[in-house]
Amino acid sequence: MEKAKISLYQLFVLILLFELGSAILVPLAIDAKQDAWLAILFGMFGGLFLFWVNYRLFLYYPELVPPEYMQKLLGKILGTLLAFSYTIYFMYIAARVLRDFGEMLLTFAYIETPLFIVNALLMLVIIYAVRKGIEVLARTGELFFVFIYFLAITGFILIVFSGLIDLNNLKPILEEGIFPIAKVVYTQTLFVPFGEAIVFSMIFPYVKKGKNGKKVSLFAIALSGINLAITMAINIGVLGVDLTARSQFPLLSTIQSIQVAEFLERLDVFFMISTVICIFFKVSIYFYAAIASTAVIFKIKKTSSLAYPLGMVVLFMSVTIASSYAEHLKEGLQFVTHFLHPFFFVVIPLLLLGIAFFKNRKKSIHQ
Structure with a gap:
């Protein structure tokens, strides 16, 4: 592990x-139709529970990262195999998010540019940032956080003043009852994006006063859930359910609709900037977790030496995992969220927590 520390605010x-x-790119939870925002909020509550499970594991072993306490709990061989599986999984999800980034840019502006070139440009920046360590990544996040929120609030105000939102598009609420929403929560929003916070279990040991990080982390997840619910409600309010479902990037379509005082329009470039920043951090954190996990498993002291080779693997995975964006989305909705996410986000953490509880019955932990 690198000798680095980040503050609670930086973790937030x-x-x-x-x-x-x-998550702000895609039509999240649109299978719930006009109740998509509700499915996001319910998924957020489930995500808070999953995060609590991983945080409890951290409290049992506050000085260890998951590959280390997996070996303690399951034995060296089984623990190493499981840790290696998580490493591959983190790299795979990083590649999927990188693919989302490339497809967005190709759709938005660079129609003739090869997907590989677009993805490679972002991946090189990510490799550079991750080589500098988690502290540098966290300080970079502080710089961009204010900028992102400024753009978000400005965009919201402009959409409201444009008179684009039709609240009738959000009615009737719970038209088909709670079951369609529950299905979307179980198959989608519980895992993406809220269950994905499991990756921060690789970062907890670097946090100053890490044992006080629970409230900060839960608040960050809750705030992101509220933001995403508002975003989807606005998308549906502006575009309607059908157009939101058909759109690859509904928020982009919403922002392209803004027209204030017949001169303030074509603001989609701000959408692109904010999305690129958010995706940069998502891929970077997944990639950092994969590198840190690999270094622990194979006892590599110079962690930064892994950045380039593993970065190239993620880059090539991003362009080869699917032949088209439609296939990429289908794989994500029908395979990843039904099989991989439940196993890695729910089954394994609950199993590890159960084993940790029985192994540490006489040990008191402080939250």
């Missing part, structure tokens, strides 16, 4: 930027 910023990540 990283979690918030990570959770927004690519």
Whole structure:
């Protein structure tokens, strides 16, 4: 582990930027139709519980990262295999988010540019940032956090003053009851983006006063859930359910609709800037977790030496995991969220927490 420390505020910023990540890009929870915002909020509450599970594990082993306490709990061989599985998984999800970034830029502005070139440009920046360590990444997050929120508040005000929002598009609430929403929560929003906060278990040992990080982390996840729910409600209010569902990037379509006083328009470039920043942090944190985990498993002291080789793996995965964006989305909705996410985000953490509880029955932990 590198000798680095980040503050509770920096942890809050990283979690918030990570959770927004690519989630602001896609029509999140649109299978719940006009109740998508409700599905996001319910998914957020489930995500808070999953985060609590991982935080309890951290409290049992506050000086260790997951690959280390997995070996303690499951034995060296089984623990190492599980830790390695998480490493591959983090790299795979980083590649998926990087693919989202590339597809967004190709759709928005660089139609003739090869996907590989676009992804490579961002990946090189991510490799550079991750080589500098978690402290530098956290300080960078502090700089961009204020900028992102300024753009978000400005965009919200402009959409309201444009008179684009039709609240009738959000009615009727719970038209088909609670079950369609529960299905979307279980298959989508519980895991993406809220369950993904499991990756921060690799960062907890670096946090100053890490044992006080629970409230800050839960507040960051809750705030991101509220932000995403508001975003989807605005998308549906402006575009309607059908157009939101058909749009690859509904927030982009919403922002392109802004027209104030017949001169303030074409503000989609601000959307692109904020999205690139959020995706940069999401991929960076996944990538950092994969590198840190690899270094622990294979006992590599110079962690930064892994950045370039593993970065190239993530880059090539991002362009080869699917032949088209439609296939990429289908794989994410039908395979990843149904099989991989439940196993890595729910089953394994609960199993590890159960084992840790029985192994530490006589040990008191302070929250």
